[in-house]
Amino acid sequence: MKVVAFPRTEQGSGASRRLRNAGQTPGIIYGGTAAPVAIALDHNALFHALKKEAFHSSILDMEIDGKVEKVLLRDFQVHAFKQLVMHVDFQRVDANQKLHVKVPLHFVNAEVSPAVKLNSAVISHVMNELDITCLPGDLPEFIEVDLSKVEAGASVHLGDIALPKGVSAVAHDNPTIATASVPAGQVSAEEAAGSTEAEKK
Structure with a gap:
C-alpha cells in the first residue's frame, strides 16, 4: 500500500x-x-x-x-x-532486520467443523491477533486459523496453527486461540429430550 x-x-x-x-x-x-x-x-x-x-x-x-x-x-x-x-x-523498515508486530487472525471453516455441524457449538475467539517476529519480506497480512476439525468442548491452541514460512510467534507458552462450547441451555434441552424418551419407554 x-x-x-x-x-x-x-x-x-x-x-x-x-x-x-x-x-x-x-x-x-x-x-x-x-x-x-x-x-x-x-x-x-x-x-x-x-x-x-x-x-x-x-x-x-x-x-x-x-x-x-x-x-x-x-x-x-x-x-x-x-x-x-x-x-x-x-x-x-530494514529488509535485513526482523520485525516484532501483531497481525490479525482470520478464522475459517467454523461452519463445517464437527463442533458446529453436529453439536451446534459456539466458537469463541480468545485471541484476534498474534504477536510475531519475521523479516519484512515474510510479513503476512494475516494468519489463517482453520477450525474445520474442531470438536465440541475442544480448544484451538497456538501449537495447532500452521504459521507461514519465516514467521515465529512471540509466546512463552501455548496460548488458547479459540474454544468451541455448547450453550448451557442447549445441553439441558437435549438432556430433557433424552429424559422424555426414557420415560416413554
Whole structure:
C-alpha cells in the first residue's frame, strides 16, 4: 500500500492545530540509521486507510518529496469523541532486520467443523491477533486459523496453527486461540429430550 506524506517544518501544538484545521494530520517517521522526520498526511485519506486491516499489518510505501521508503504503522491517536486522527507514527523498515508486530487472525471453516455441524457449538475467539517476529519480506497480512476439525468442548491452541514460512510467534507458552462450547441451555434441552424418551419407554 502506498502513502503520500509531506515534510513538516513547523512543530509544536500550535502548528499541529493549524495542520488539522487545514485537513492534515501530523506524524513522524523514525527508526533505522536516518534521523526522525516530521511529516503531514491528508487526514481523509489517512482516516479511510486506517479502516483497512492491511494498513495496520503490511509494509507501506511512504512517498515524501518523490522518494519512497518502506515503513510500518506503529501508533496513532484518535480524538476522544470526534472522527479525527490526531497524530500518527511510522517506523522505517530494514529488509535485513526482523520485525516484532501483531497481525490479525482470520478464522475459517467454523461452519463445517464437527463442533458446529453436529453439536451446534459456539466458537469463541480468545485471541484476534498474534504477536510475531519475521523479516519484512515474510510479513503476512494475516494468519489463517482453520477450525474445520474442531470438536465440541475442544480448544484451538497456538501449537495447532500452521504459521507461514519465516514467521515465529512471540509466546512463552501455548496460548488458547479459540474454544468451541455448547450453550448451557442447549445441553439441558437435549438432556430433557433424552429424559422424555426414557420415560416413554
